[in-house]
Structures are given as C-alpha cells and as structure tokens.
Amino acid sequence: MKNYLKKIIFILAFILPLFNLAGFAQQTEVKQTVITGVITDATDKDPIPYVTVLFKGTGIITKSDADGKFVISTRETHTELQFSYVGYKSSFVSVKPGESQVINVKMQSESQSLSEVVISSNKRPAYRNKNNPAVELIRKVIENKSKNQGKAYEHISYQQYEQMSFSLSNLSEKFKGKKLFRNYQFLFEEQDSTKIGGKLTLPIFMEEKLSQNYLQRNPDKKKVVVLGDKHVNYDSKFIDTKGMSKYFERMYADINIYDNNISLVSNQFLSPIADASPTFYKFFITDTIKTHSPQLIELSFIPRNNTDLLFEGKIYITMDGNYAVQDAFLTVNKNINLNFVRALEAKLDFDKNPDGRYHLAKTNLIIDFGISQNKGGGFTGQRTVILKDYQVNVPQPDTVYQGPAHVIAPNAEKRPDQFWNNQRMADPSLTANINIYKNIDTLQTIPSFKRTMDLVTLLFAGYKDFGPFEMGPVNTFYSFNNVEGFRLRLGGRTTTALSNRYFFETYGAYGFKDEKWKYFLSGTYSLNNKSIYAFPQNYIRGSFQRDTKIPGQELQFVQEDNFLLSFKRGENNMLLYNDIYKVDYVHEFENHFSYAISARKWTQRPGGSLIFNNFDANNLHSVDHINTSEITVNLRYAPFEKFYQGKLYRTPIIDKYPIFNLRYTAGLKGVLGGEYNYHNLMGSIDKRFYLSQLGYTDVTVEGGYLFGKVPFPLLTIHRANQTYAYQLNSYNLMNFLEFVSDKYASVNLDHNFNGFFFNKIPLIKRLKLREVASIKVLYGSLRDENNPNKNPDLFQFPKNSDGVTTTQSLDRTPYVEGSVGVGNIFKILRVDMVKRFNYLNNPEVSEWGIRARVKFDF
Template sequence: MRALKKILKTSLLFFFVVTYVNVFAQQTTRIKGKVIDAKTGEVLPFVNISIMGTKQGTQTDMNGSFYLETTDTKPTLRVAFVGYTPEVRTIEGGKIITLTFKLKVQNTDLQEVVVKGKKDRYRNKDNPAVTLIRKVIEHKAENRKESLDFYQYNKYEKLEFDLSNISEKFRNKRSLRKFDFVFNHLDTSQITGKVNLPMYLKETISDVYYRKSPENKKEVIQGEKMTGLGNYVDNNGIKLYLEALYQDINVYDNNILLLATQFLGPTAPVAPQFYRYVIIDTTEFKGTKCVNLGFSPRNSNDQLFQGTMYVALDSSYAIRKVQMGFSKDINVNFVTDLRVSQEFDFIANEGLMLTKDDLAIEFNLLKKENGMGLFGQRSVSYKDYVINKAIAEKYFEGLKVDTEKNATNRDEAFWEAARHQGLSKKELGIYTMVDSVKKVPAFQRFMNTATFLLEGYKPIGGFEIGPVNTFYSFNPIEGFRLRLGGRTTSNFSDRIAIESYGAYGFRDERFKYFGSATFSLTDHNTYTYPIKHIQVSYQNEIKIPGQELQFVQEDNFLLSFKRGQNNKMTYNKVLNIDYLNESKSGFTLNLNFKNIRQTPTGALQFNSLSKEGNQISTPEIITSEIMLGLRYAPNEQFYQGKNYRIPIINKYPSFQLRYTLGIKGVLGSQYNFQRLVAYTHKRVYLPPIGFTDFTLEGGKTFNALPFALLTIHRANQTYAYQPEAYNLMNFLEFVSDEYAALFVDHHFNGFILNKLPLIKKLKLREVISFKGLMGKLSDKNKPTAENGLMLLPTDENGNPSTFSLESKPYMEMSLGLENIFKVLRLDFIKRLSYLENPNVSSNPTVRFRMRFDF
C-alpha cells in the first residue's frame, strides 16, 4: 500500500511539473517578422517595434527583419518609423508567429528628411539633423573616454560562432546521422530568431589601463579559453583572424576598423557629405533627454553604416546609445546582417564609459538572407571602473597587449569567479560538444578530406603528403615534371619539423630534391608566432633567375602556363642554415648562411670575353654569403595555418633591411661582395573611397660581379596577376646593381561603380595600380674583355635580351575590376616604357587573380 502511495505521489508530481512546463511554454510567444514599405515593397531597416504596456522592444535589421519573445498572453505590437504611419496589431500569445508589416508613408513635411527617402532631394542646408550631428562632431573630443586623464577597468569578452538557420532537412541528412547528438544543443537566436547550432566559443578576461599624457594604453590578458578542432586547424590562427574581423568599435572614430577593412564613421568631420541624417524623435535614456538621430548612406552601395544614435540634449551633445549596421545593398561580400549595439553611462560622475558593447554578424557565402550560414556574436562587458586616478608606470611596461603566462591554462574555478556573468546552458555545452565531435571517426575523415582539398595535403599519421598542386608541372627545360613530397606535423613533434620532396624532369632527365629540418627554440611549435628557430636545408633544383615568389610554390601547376620564352634557367645547389627570431613587439632578427652553386641550362650561358675577343664559358658560379636581416612590423597579425601563415594587412607599416656579405674561399666561393636592400610597406585607408597600398624598395650591390649575382628584377610571365612583380616584364629582362622601386595600388571598393545604374548591382570594385622601377648598371659591372665579367644574356640570334635601366625608368600601370563573382580580379595592364625591347607588347594585356575578401 505504501509503495502504491509513493507511485501515486510521484505520478501526480510528474503530472504537475509537466503541466507547469507546458503552460509556461504556451505562454512564451515567439514573433518573427518583416517590415516593408507598403507602396514600393522595399524593406525598412531600424524600424522600432515595441510591445505596448511593457519595456520590451527591438529594431529591424538591415533586411527589415526582427525577432521578439514575450510571455504576454495577448501582446500588442506597435511598429513605428519616421515618415510612416505607425501600425498597431494585437496577436494571440503562446505561439510561434510570423508577421509582415506594410507601413504607409505619411503625408507630412518629414518626408524630406526620411533616412530612406529617395524621391525628394535631401539637403544638408537648413537641416536640423545635420546641425545636430555637427554639434556631435564638434564635441566628440571631450566625450571620448580618451579625454580622461586615467582610466582602468576589467573586461570580459565572449565571442561565439554558430551555424545559423538550421533546417529540418539539414538535420535529417544521412551523412549527419553519426553527429545527431550535436542537435541537442540547438538554440533560437535572440537577435535573428533563427535556429542556430553553436560551434565555437572564446572567452577572454583582461585588465585595461589608460593614461592620457604621455598617451599609453595597455591590456593584460588574465585568462583565455576557447574551443578547438585539435590538430586540424591552428586555434591561435583562428583567434587572430576573428580578432581582425571583430575589432573594438568606437563610434567617435573617423574611420572604424571592421571585417579587416575601414569604414567611414557617422561622426567623421566629412561624414555629412556621405551620410543622410534625420531627427526621428526625442526620448529619455537613463534620465537624460535625448534626440533619436537616424543616419544612412546617401548611396546604399557605399561602405558606410546606417542606424540610430541617442544624442544628449544638453551642452555635451554626447552619444548615449548607438545601434547601427549595414544597408542591405552595401558592397560587402558574404555578410547578410551586421549589428552594432553600444550604450554609454557616467562612471563616478567623471566621464562616459561603455556599459554595453555587442557586435553580431551573420555570414552567408551567397548572401542569401534565409540560407544557412554562420552567425558570430561578440559581447563585451566592463566592471571595476576606476576613473581619473593615477596609474603607476609599471602597468604600462612591455607590449601594448600582454598575456599572463598561465592565461590559457586557467582552471574552471578561475572562470567561475572571473566571468562577469555565468554561461548559459547552451554556451556551457559548446565545450563538451566540440570535444565529442572530434572523437567521431566520420568527423576525422571529413577533416582529413577538407584539409586535402583546401591545403593540398593528405595526412598519414605524423606526416602529410603534398602539396597536390605541385605533383605535376611542366616547363621548357624539364618538360613533364613529377614531384612527390611532404612534411611532418605536430603529431610527429612539436619542436622539430621535417620537410622533403623529390622531383624528376622527363626532358632533362635529372632528379631534383629538397630536405630541411627545423628546430624550434621556443616552448611552442616551429610555425606558431612568434617564431624562434634554426633551420638547416639542402636543395638541388631548377630556378628562373630573379624570381622570388611569396606564399606560392614555384612549381605550382597553374604557374606552368607562361607567355613568351622561358628557356633561360639555372640548376642550383643550395646549402642553407637559417636562424630566425621574432618577438611580439614586431621586431625580427634573421641570420642566414648560404652556399649556392649555379649552373646555366637551356639558352642561358655563363660566357665572358677574353682579351683576344673569344668567348670563355664558365661551368658554374659558386658563392658563400652571410645575410643579416632586420624587420620591424608593429601590431602585425597573421592567419596561421598548420604549417603556413598569411599576413592580415592593417594600417601599420612594415620595414625590412637586409645586408648580405659574400665571402670568397668559403666552400669554394669565388667572390667577395656586399649588398644592401631596404623595403617598406604601408596601407593607407581613405574611407569611403577605399584604401591605397604603398610599397617602396631599394638596393645597392657594392662590388663588381657577374650579372647572375646582381639584382635581376622580378618579372612575371604567367597569366596570374602578382602584386609585387612587374607583370609585363620578361624574365631576365633587366639587371641592376642599384635600384629604387615603387608599387602603388588603390582599391576604390566600388566607390565609383556603386553610383552607376544596373552596374552597381554587380557589386564590382575598381582598382588602379602603378609600378615604377629606376635602376643603374655601374661601369664596373658592364662586361668587357678587361674586367672579364660574364656577358649579359642574348637570344638565339645573339641579340641582347637583358638590359640595364639607365636611360629611363621601367613603368607599367593597370586598371582593374575586383570582386567579379566575389573572388576574381581582372587587370588591364599597359606597359609604358622600353617598348622597343624584344618580345614585348605595347597593347593592354589582361591578367587575373583569385582572392576571397569581404
């Protein structure tokens, strides 16, 4: 009987719990919707949606969409936007509802300053909204937090990435049945209303210190924690790439860095020339009366923001709240939605500081609003503010961003105490879910296949075979060439990396090979920044003189296709010992020893002239050289792959200086010489009209040497556009012992084409470039019978094919279109000088380049 009572009690308790949960679930109303213009059908961004009688509300995104949740049993929605008649609608609670609001234009004078208005001419003159934004611009220096003498705070940053808009069809795919456990972590986004699957989470706790005079800012990372995919990708590389996309945003900055590019901010001094402004209404924010000021691009395709800001109606004209994003027509790839939400509040009555800081971006490869994509959200919270109290000098020592030694190894007790707010159940589940996924054999097979397709390497234990694009290539000397090689991975060793390959040319019937061993001198692997290693290598290979290709394999199959003649090469045997020491400050020291043996092949000959006028053939050139390289690149960032890295270009310059000393007699070396080369690169952002890349390079060789040891300028005879090569110059066409070079590329980011009807829909972007080279071949390096130097190369008829640059500079320029199908760049290049040289064209020529970019 007692047992029966217990069963009955348990059953009743279960019944009440289930009933309560069901009632609660029924009371939750989930509302997805869109707001459009009733006449044109165009979506309306940043429309205010509120639930009457409550403080709940939201705004539409750049696609006119919104999402709301409420427990109101019969909520009444009010949809209002300046220049339109508000609409009020009561809906039934406890359901998932999709709504479309069609707002009608009001017949009032406000039409002239509607943010979205296109029919009536917008003017800055006598526009109260423009007068207000100019007051904001005038006072922004004292409203920035940098106007304070000192400040410090504790910062908690959370960056989450989800697979967004998960459909039932996707969940039921046969290929995902072994991963069905991950769908237990599905969650509905509070921002987009879409069903998302969490994939990545990074948390950071840091202390931030600022001093106005002399100005200095320091961030010390106390803890860092993130999910990872094991050895398949480099977690640090992903972190750096995401940090480049999700930057700190200051609405008072003239240029706002986001998505690794810069956008003209709505408070820049020139912003009224490119933005429209409108006074929407007046409101109160935390006890302060404010004007709700709307802003949007004059041209919806331009790379500008649109949104609203609350401007204090007092003498400060401070921004108290801002919500902004992109126009749906903006010329930015892969981004379907972007939202910045920030709020400012007074701290200790001393100054305005950020109290809310959220950035959410939704990515989709084809930019389909309802397609499956990625949703990333960065949320930052701040506490323990200390304002205008002196900070000791010791807090500013070292790097601007420093990391505590054990920051990445903090235990859970640290995180529970350090987080500003606890993680949700969904967020806590990301760590365990990702760890579980890595153990599924199907996932391992998928990642191995993806690595092979994207990087060209096939992993086998602690070794990778590849890269696949070098397995087959061809050239006039080797004919059909086969190559097979690979490298070790961190599964083999964290501190030692070995790479090797073998190749065979079927025409010259010669084997080529390469082998290297790299020893890390740090506590991390040989590829993780900052690098500190010693590398020893030996290579027996065929080379095109003067070619230094960056980030590509020289025997890449796609580079086999070349224009003109390519029959002058050398067989090189190179012994290389390299010491590299990078620091987080951006300073790099490189010390290198090389012994190089060059043997001419094909149509290239090493001939000199005797005093009797006869040609004397030299079988090879042998040099031993020591190179000291110094490089300074402050705030440099990379996307780090497993065994490679690609620089993420930012606004900071880089400088490089190389001094080379040739030593006669060491390992058969035939020459003493000295060479000095200097290089600098700088990107200058000029939003909204794009950015310009400047590269300057110069060098001088101080001794009399054969042409093969002088500077043979980088030519390009492939059909691919190379940014730092001369794309219409022939191999071995120019040689110098002193030179200066300038490369200029300006990317307009569609600023001109965005204004052309029909064409602007293609989202094309203009680019213009110029490459100039001045050089000289000193008398001491001009071959004569007296100095016995090697004759400059000639063609098969004995006519000169290699020249000096003394008479005039070499120049070429190009006009290009970028972002064709979002990945292709086409350049129409015109050579401007030395058109009388053999085998050159005076007509414009087309080159292409493939690149993914936002």
C-alpha cells in the first residue's frame, strides 16, 4: 500500500515541475440569476453539444459543452431562456429572476417524414474555398480584426480575476478506498461524472489573482497592479510553488482569438480567424440566430488534417457590419499530435462596448492529460479568467504608468476570505475546489506525506534532506573516466532550516586510478535574507575548488561528473587539474536583468595525456602549471523569463522572448601570481521563433574576441561532445580540445516541425512522431601571436600517442555539422543522425553519428 501511494506522488512530483479594497468588495443589491442544466435530444436522450443558449432578446449568450451541459448567468431581470440548434426546433423556457435554478431541456428534432427519397450519390461534394459563403464570411472577419481586438481604442482599463486549479483526475473508487487513504478522504472531491476529469478528483494546486490593468496607445504603455494573490503553498524544500505557477501560466496561457497564433501547452495553435486560416481549416455556416441583436451567424470549423495543431469548434459572428466574434467554443481532435492531452475545451464569452464592438469578458479553459487516451488516472487543469469594469477611451493620469509595468500591492497576499468570495460570485463553479487551501496545509503536517516527498526529492532532485543539511546530488556519487578511473564523490549543503542568511556547500571526491583527492568548499551570505536559490538572487560567495575538468566542456542543467556522462566515444584522456579560489557577487532584479562580478585565482595543471610544453632556446621545455588572476563581469537580460527552480538548476520554461548575455573577463598579470594580461569579451542571444504550423526554431547567435597573448588553455576552447547524448549547445561530432580560437562567431539553429509532415502520412501519423533538424556553423581564427605554430614560446598544441597534433585553429572554412532526426518517440525520446561536413581529415573524428536525447514535450 505504501508503495502505491509513493508511486502516485512520484508521478505528481514528476509532472508538476516538468508544472481589501472597499470598491471591489461591495456586493450589488441585484441578485444574480444562475441557470445550469443539460440539453438532450427528446427522442434518443443523447446530449446535444454546442447548443446556443441566451436570455431571449438579449446579447447574454453561451452554448452547451461537448456533453450538453451549460451555465448562464445575469444580474439583469430576464424571464425567458431560448435554446437554438440547427436541425432542432427552438425551445423557450421560463426562469425565475434572482435565483439559482437547474433546467434540463429536451429539444425536438425538425426532421419530417418524406414521401420519396432520391439518392443521387454516396459521395460528398468536394470542399472548396471558392464560392463558399462560409469562407467569404471568415474573410470578412479577418479583414475587420484590427478594429475588433481593441487597437482602435486609445485607452483601455479593466479588472481581471483569474483562477487556476490542477487536480489528479479520473480516479476510481477503488483507488480512493485503499487502506492507505483511510485517513486522507478529505483530499478527494466529487463532481459530475460527465465533466472533463471524471467523477473523482484529487485537487493538488490552486491559485487566484485579481489585477487592475491599464493600456494606452501612442505611445504604447501597460500597467498591471496585482491587488490580490492567493495560492497553495507547498514546502519549498520539495516544490517550487512560484515556479509551478509559472509553469501552469505557460501551459494555460491567455487566449486571444484575434491573434494569428494561440499559445497553449507550450505549443502554438493557428487561430480559426488567423490570416491563413482558410488554408488550414474548413468552415461551415451551421445556424443563424435572428433573435439576437445584432443577428449572429454560427460558423463551425474543423481542421483539414485532424492531426495538425489546430482547433475545431464554433464561433458566433455579429452581422452588424463589424463582423466581430461574439462567442467562441474551441476544442481539439483526439488525433491531434499533442502528447498526453485527452481533452481540451475553451469557451470565450464577449460583452458589447458602448460603441457596439465587443471585448473578451470571460475565458474558461480546461485541459485533461493522461497516458491513456480514454481511461486511467490523469491530470486536469482549469483556468478561468473574468474581465470586469471594462472601460474604453478613459484617459489615465501619467502617474498611473510610472514605475515598473508590473506591480504587486503590499497586501496582495494577505487578502481575507471575504475578499475572494466576492470575486468568485461571478461564476458559481469557481467555488468548487476552494477547500484545497486548508487541505494542502493539513497534508503537509502528516509524517507519511513528508517521508514520501523526501523520497521523491532524493530520486529526482538528487538530495536527501536532514533538516538544516541536505546530502547530494545522488547522480554524482559515482562516475568514471580514463584519467581518474572510478570516481566516488560525497557532498551536501546547508538549507534555510539552518539560516536564511548563511549557506555552506561542500563535497569530497577520490579517483582510484590517479589516486588523487578532489574537494570543494563554499560559504554564501544572502543579502536579501532569502534562499540563494530563490528569485531574485542577491548574495556574495567565497569558494575554493580542487577538481578536474575537460577543457572546453560547458554543460547546462547537468554536472560534468554525472554518471550517465561517463560513457564517451573516442579517446578521452586529457583533463585539467584545477585549483580555483573565487569570490562572486550576484544581483538579480525583478525585471530579469542581472549582473554578476567575480574575482578568480586559477591554477591549471595538465592531466592524463595533456602536457604543457613550450620551446625555451629551441629546447622543448615542460611546464607544470599556469596561474591566472581574473576579474569577470556578467550581464544578463531575459525579459518575461519564466522558470522552475529546482534543487540544482533553474529549468527554463521556453517562450518567444530572447535572452541576452554579455561577459567581460580581464586577466591581471602580477596580481596574486597571475602570469598573463588579457581581455576576453563574449556575447550571445538565444531566442525561439514560432512558425505557426511549421513548428518552431531555437536560434543561438554567439561571438567572442580575446585581446592579448595567451597559451592555448586560456583561448576559447569550443564546446565539444564525445558522449552519446545529443547536446543542443555543443558540437556533437567535435572532439574535446579539437578547436581553439581567439575570435569566433557561431550560429546554431534547431528546428522542430511538430509533425507537420509525418501528420500527413497514413499509419505513420498514428505514432505522433515529430521531425527535427539542426545546423551548427562556427567561424573562428587564431592570430599569429596566439598560434604556437607561429610562436614557439607558447604552449604547443596537444598530440596523440602517434605524435599527431589533435588541436588546431579554424581556417577560413567554418566548422559545420547538421542533423536530422525523429522526436517524440514514445513521447519522450529524440534520436538524431548527425553529420560532420568538414575537417574530416583531423585525427580520430567521425563523419556520422547517432545521438539520443530524452525530452519531455506536450
């Protein structure tokens, strides 16, 4: 039983990180009318989806979901509901104003008996865009997008309430009845069994926010003031709650149907009213709602290919000359090339402005995830966004836009329960899971839960918590290489349980082949009285490290002595033994600009087959070590960056925004034994470009220049990879220490087609595979003053056992490698065939290679 619980929480922990203003608190004296119910066929009793429901003679409209369920509310006094659907007679039902009611409606079919049936063909006519009234209508909508999405207004202001909930869903009564859960029944919630996520759920996360938003055109300005912020709080030593919030925010992003592309679950879907939508969608006029003012046209749409990242559903278009979207229902086909998504529904409701145009008033987005498409437990998330007090062309004082664009009110996280109850009154469904706040607080006091989360943290984050101290990371306890042989390592660090100001970290390692001890010790003082791993960081650190390093090996999100990286191709017998004394100062800002200043005294000694040799009076002379003293300044700017903070690394939640890096290093000769004067400047830009249905491209542009005369260990040693893992930022067929430069420029492009081609191949499309391709180009050169072939007093380039030089500079020809591959194998694996296009005569190089990478995508 215990193992069963641990498996459930194990899955949860794996998926999540991979996820008092009086004016606002006042209640209106007009009571709200709330109608819920189910619409079915009067004959066969099957639910009817997407039925238009409205208060007769008004613009208050909604539609039933895929299960025929609907909810509609108003504070106005209306006494009759109208139900309309093509092929059925319109139904009218009386309601009682100011009350909550359940009204189930049975609709009668309009079908009539025919005296004669003539069958002309069993083949449907081919769908065409030409002379298609539905396509002509959607083109009118596209033509009028600019004025209908608010760009015609100089000033806009509104309040936004949003609620995000996430649950372990589709659970069985057998699961709930396990003996292990006998004392934890308070965690489970029951809902209507026809809803997405099934009858039995276990809520695990919820957050609510209320913000005041101001927008201005010419010049463009935006101000967001967060008035309230309430969310579930997990123990930070187990889960980064803020990171989880950002993860869900990316997965369940805002939906603007007027944008060409809509971001959901880390992918981009083409909007049904995108400029190119007639190329990818089929449109059908399925109903005309004449009782609504203005008259509405119900326009249904489906993808031309049901495996593409496209929606299907209905939109309602106003026939008043504005051709605006008045309502929308979006879902996806079950065959879509989207991992783990079992169901997706989005409902968009629009309200009319005084000038007759419409603005988005409410969005309700539900996504259900699961390994099995139709059964078994899974995860269900729901995000509801409500906009109110919407005002247009009401200028705000300039003081409103002063200061940061995003501001959190001082008491935002201390709002009382009544404050939030007032916000939830707009939709009764928003009160469904509010017990989660106290339930999670209670859960975290239970010893068995703490023990289980402790185990999960050990397995995935790699640390075992002992209160003020934690041991790890586990995946570095054992590794091996040709120089050190078997390597054992043990280490750990202090936690906030010891101090919010002082942090210490250490490890010790021993190589059984080189019989040398390696160790590390650091002490850090937090200047903002919070964990040094929490954003924004502001600390000063002093450290000493004696350890080995592969020249030029720069890894992201993994440590070099990770056991899985011990397996390498070719020769791997050149290491550097390093003694590094270092002082760092790091300061991050809320706008995601940061700077870091470090001072380093660095001693490098060659290891394995690596030798430092130079010519002294024409005699070859061996040098035991080199000393350098450096000052480094790093500048980084990542606007709108989102990430999940793990125990070791920040895992980025990649979006469309660029990341800028600039680093300057100065070598100081004569300072603390430094032997060289030099200046090294490096800059890079990383950005993801979304190409709608063609997928996305990750682009990295980088360049550097070194001023001064230095030996090759201080040159830019280009990032190589001799493991069998595909590394995005390394050259996967380049050998360690193969190329060095004192000036270089590079561009890396990695493109994911998201199955654009595979989706159109019969049978293959069922596998939901995705095409990937990459190209990496590196230009570099070495001035004569830094080239040992021209300057014999410099360290000579390394040679192999056959006396052949294995390190060189790039000539006028750039180094180029590319790959094509298949991603999403078993939903987690990417395999690339990599080709190296030049420098094939260098010793011990491979022209071709197969590399694999584990990557979790939706």
